[in-house]
Amino acid sequence: MMPQTGNGAQGSAAPDLAAPAVRVRMYDVGFGDAFLVLIPDGTGTRKVLFDCGSIAQGSASMVEVTRRIVQDVTDPDGTARIDVVVMSHRHRDHVSGFAQPVWDQVEVQEVWMPWTEDPKDPLAREIREAQSRLAVHLDRAIQARLAAVGPGTAEEARIAPFGEMAMNALANEEAMRTLHEGFAGRPRRRFLPTLKPDESTFETPALPGVIIYVLGPSRDQNVIAQMDPPAGRSYLRLAEDEAEAKGTPEPFNPSWWVTEKEYAANLEWQHLLTPAGDRSKIRELNADREGVVAATLDGSVNGTSLMLVLHVGKAHLLFPGDAQWGTWRVAMSNPDLRALMKRAVFYKIGHHGSHNATPKEFVEDILSTDVWTMASTRTRGTWPIPKSELMAALAERTHLIARSDQFGQVGADFTVEGNSYIECAIQL
Numbered sequence: 001m002m003p004q005t006g007n008g009a010q011g012s013a014a015p016d017l018a019a020p021a022v023r024v025r026m027y028d029v030g031f032g033d034a035f036l037v038l039i040p041d042g043t044g045t046r047k048v049l050f051d052c053g054s055i056a057q058g059s060a061s062m063v064e065v066t067r068r069i070v071q072d073v074t075d076p077d078g079t080a081r082i083d084v085v086v087m088s089h090r091h092r093d094h095v096s097g098f099a100q101p102v103w104d105q106v107e108v109q110e111v112w113m114p115w116t117e118d119p120k121d122p123l124a125r126e127i128r129e130a131q132s133r134l135a136v137h138l139d140r141a142i143q144a145r146l147a148a149v150g151p152g153t154a155e156e157a158r159i160a161p162f163g164e165m166a167m168n169a170l171a172n173e174e175a176m177r178t179l180h181e182g183f184a185g186r187p188r189r190r191f192l193p194t195l196k197p198d199e200s201t202f203e204t205p206a207l208p209g210v211i212i213y214v215l216g217p218s219r220d221q222n223v224i225a226q227m228d229p230p231a232g233r234s235y236l237r238l239a240e241d242e243a244e245a246k247g248t249p250e251p252f253n254p255s256w257w258v259t260e261k262e263y264a265a266n267l268e269w270q271h272l273l274t275p276a277g278d279r280s281k282i283r284e285l286n287a288d289r290e291g292v293v294a295a296t297l298d299g300s301v302n303g304t305s306l307m308l309v310l311h312v313g314k315a316h317l318l319f320p321g322d323a324q325w326g327t328w329r330v331a332m333s334n335p336d337l338r339a340l341m342k343r344a345v346f347y348k349i350g351h352h353g354s355h356n357a358t359p360k361e362f363v364e365d366i367l368s369t370d371v372w373t374m375a376s377t378r379t380r381g382t383w384p385i386p387k388s389e390l391m392a393a394l395a396e397r398t399h400l401i402a403r404s405d406q407f408g409q410v411g412a413d414f415t416v417e418g419n420s421y422i423e424c425a426i427q428l
Contacts, residue, residue: 021425022312024346024374025072028404028419029065030058031378032093035319035348036069036421039210039312040428046207047073048084048310050319050348052097053175056378058404059419066100068420073106080106083206085187087113087179088321089305090128092172093352098182099174107185109206114217116304118191119180127304192306193219209312215320215337216307216327307331309340313428318344320358322351328359332366342366345426349375349394353386353403363393371397372424376404400424 020040027034032054039046052069054062074080085108088094116124149155180189193200193214200214263269305321318341320327331337347367350357353375373394377386386403394401402410402422410416415423 020313021427022315022317023423023425024317024348024372025421025423026374026376026402026404027065027069027421028058028060028407029054029062029097029376031056031352032096033088033321033348033352033376034065034069034097035374035376036072037310037317039207041208046083046210047081048086048207049073049082050086051088051094051321053092053094054096055093058378059407062097063100066097066102069097070102070106081108082106083109084204085111085179085183086306086308086319087111087117088319089114090117090172090176091322092175094321095172095175095179097175098178099172103178103182104184106183108183108187109185110188110190110204111179111183112190112192112306112308113179114304114306115191115193115219116217117180121191124191192308193217195219207310211311213309213311213337213340214306215309215331215341216323217304218327218330220330303327309344315345315426315428316340316343317346317348317426319348320350322354322357324351324356325359328357328362332359332361338366342368344368344371346372346374346424349373349377349386349390351385352377353390355384355387355390358390358394360393363390363397367394367397369397370400372400372426373398374402374404374422374424378405 022040023038025036025038027036029052033051034053035050037048037050039048049069052062052066054065058065060068070080073082087098115121116127118124146156193216202212202214203210204212258266264273303324303326305323305327307320307323307327308318310317310319331341341362345368375386375391379385391401391403399411400413402414402424404422407416407419407422410422413424415425417423
């Protein structure tokens, strides 16, 4: 099965131009995700948009990217239409593009979001509010640290990535308002998976002939508990809102206080004095607390990612969002879901090629050979994304790999449209 190739180039075999094909288009958003799936249905094309966001611009701004997507989904009658919009999770690099007003003119039939976005679900609301409060406090703490160390310092370079993590988890209110209330056509909202186990596989009139499998996020209480970072909650309690903290009395009167120097000088207290080396380690741990909390918060939001398989004709397309180990572990331990993932002929590489997605077991024991793979990614400072070992392991399974940060190196099996998008065509 070979697709049409870019610039008239040919793959190892000529494609069957008469055969229907599902096309997956990866837009260059920089560091983020925006994937458009185009599904033939006999009379036209059904369109599914997975995410639209970025935290680091690619070849074009998000304003330009969203305009291009809207242009690409506009039908001959001049109306922009998307059958299903999928929000994998609420991170900024997956939703920021939905803050653009252009979406008000796009007709949408359905919007799918993780169950943790359901405004009527008490547990979902608790999780969202905890994550949002922590993100606000963390952002405030990191900004204060950055102001204290000053620009251009090694400490600033170390702390800045944690600020990006906090920003990524902030509320993104305008984008979320669009997803919950916006678009033309009064779309139906689905929060997945539903409470009914038999609805983890479903079909919808919006996508005739397509079977949707929901692999995550889990509704299991133990998995949800793992999403709620204990370190984050502890820090949240210590970092109360400044307005609430004003006027809080100290636990001891100042007359009880002694300085470190005074304490060290008192011979009666020498046996209680922490060794200098241990004090240094404690200070280092304290200095890294924002990094620990930021990474935990980032993982907890990623833990709510939708993980979906679309079954179109003979093709199974796997979209895991930024799902991390909890979701993967549950899916891989279920024989039916494991077999389903093994049939995937397309894989959207999880979490931009990060180390905390795409388990080794999945690559080596489940992922089929010659599967189409796409990574929407960009190198970000010292972040190990995309993980070189992961990309090398994927390359051993398939040569059909496209990266959004390597437009010029994409193989002839893919179609490249300028710097706008990379597309693969999977014959059905």
